Amino acid sequence: MPGQRPFPGHLDPRLLRAFLAVAEELHFTRAAARLFVAQQSLSRDIRRLERELGAELFVRTTRQVTPTVDAERLLPYARRVLEAHDALLDAFARPGGEERPLLVDVNTPGLVSSRILDRARALAPDSELMARYETGLTGAAADLLAGRLDVSFGRFAGLDPSVRARLEQRLVRYEPMAVVLPEDHHLAALDAVPLAALSGETVYAGAGNPRTLEWTDLAHHLFEGRGIKLASPAPVAVGPEEFRRIMAKWRTPVLAVVEFPAMPGSVSRPLIDPVPLSPVSLVWRKGLVHPGIDALVRASTELASEEEWLLSPRNGWIPATDALIFMPRT
Template sequence: MPVPTPPSANAATDPRLLRAFLAVAEELHFTRAAARLYVAQQALSRDIRRLERELGVDLFVRTTRQVALTAHGERLVPYARRVLEAQDALLAAFRRGTGDPGRPLLVDVNSPGLVFGRILEHARELVPECELMARFESGLTGAAAEMLAGRLDASFGRYAGLAPALRGRLAQQPVSYEPMAVILPTDHPLAEHEAVPLDELAGETVYAGAGNPRTPEWTDLAYRLFEGRGIEVAPPAPLAVGAEEFQRIMAKYRNPVLAVVDFPPMPGTVLRPLVDPVPLSPVSLVWPKGLVHPALDALREAAATLATRHGWLRRPTDGWIPAADALVMVSQD
């Protein structure tokens, strides 16, 4: 086997290659790492091989069954993290950190009618000289990619459900515990209930966004909630966009859909809160670390004010959330 050639003293390593390396190092799985980075697996493998050539060492041991870090790979992890943190801080300071009130703040409020829209409206009242523009997307994982690419400034969602590499580049502020519910066809047997005890879903297959690359944090919450209760998560299905498509898919498959209690009404369906226990969807305001903007300050103030005024962060005694989320919801950046 040839002896690896050490890298040139003048060699400059592309930070993109370090991001690829860290994704694989944390996932120890090329397919999952590629999905996290929104790249093809072949492209990710090429980047890893290029980095190994530049450094003159093997970083991973690959077999048909597993991927593991070599000793050189383990050495590289802390260096790669420090380089990427420094790059993120630099970009935040010069590309995003001007604090210019003339630049609109782009805020994803997920869907019309949710509480996030109320936070946005209150923030607009606090800084009328600034422009806060709403975006209507679905899923914090998808929004995180947009934020880190500089195409979005803030979003709302389940911060604990993000991959560790994403959380490391984002800041968060707890906003609310959203009671969860199910959307049912109007003639579903459970639609007769004013509230659906969780155990009544035993034997049901519930749609929770499986396969949607923008919402894995929501699907993960469903798996944690349904574990040991005899409730299945529906397999991946095409995403229904618009009320008409949603109604058609509901009528065709008749699967209950996991939602929150303030989810906008949909034709041909009823929404019933879940109880015994009351499952909670923990929601944070999330933004890129280092972002400086007066409208972001207003958005944070608005979120804190409304959360206190309406008791959004008061957990019910019979509320349920995963332990990892409980830790996140008592801290903030």
């Protein structure tokens, strides 16, 4: 009908939780702390809810937050919807009220993701956070959306936009990148390898592996215009001994991160001039509620603060696609 406001066919419960927190706290900072999210993320969710409803919900000034008439009208509906949502989750909880385990893909032991998982387990000892070790956020994202996996880590900007729209993410680290070389490679004698020194080299970055498309895409951005060739698709070397054999046979440098575990017959050297960074995010399915996720978010926030994981070096580099998502606009 002319003039009729379109109403969305679906409202994400997360948006209603954001609204309820602000409506009850009447303060965005306190509401964000209550939800364990950044204030910027909370404001973004409120704006999205306002767009979807076609109504202004809060009048914000520097001193106070005041709910509008539409907010007062929405409040009882939001409470009933969230109560029903929580009741549904309780109905499918494990017998006796026991939480179901949370399945977390940490990629490889010893990486940033493993450290976050260890901290989260300490923060939530009553929750069962089970680790899975498989590489690639692209592959993990399919499992997340299908409900076969709960949480993963990786380069969020490298996912298809239609997939990103169905996932939540929290940036946890700008991770410096490295190159893994045969022990007797001419660049292995350097303490750090300038990117210019890789000009003319062919470097492996997972090409052909459908589970790690986001990593290969990162390599494309990094190698472009620097004379570095991307190695042709090849089967993935699984396990230290197979990695050693392939490295000895083909002698192809491998793009990695600085915390990549040591492999026999090879050395890892950080890349510099500029310092390429791999933005690592904690990623989970939208609408998934579990105490283990709260613990993972808190753990990543604590570690990022303690070890300055989100500080980019002066000469740091990330792809423009990632900067659009993560870097604040000035």
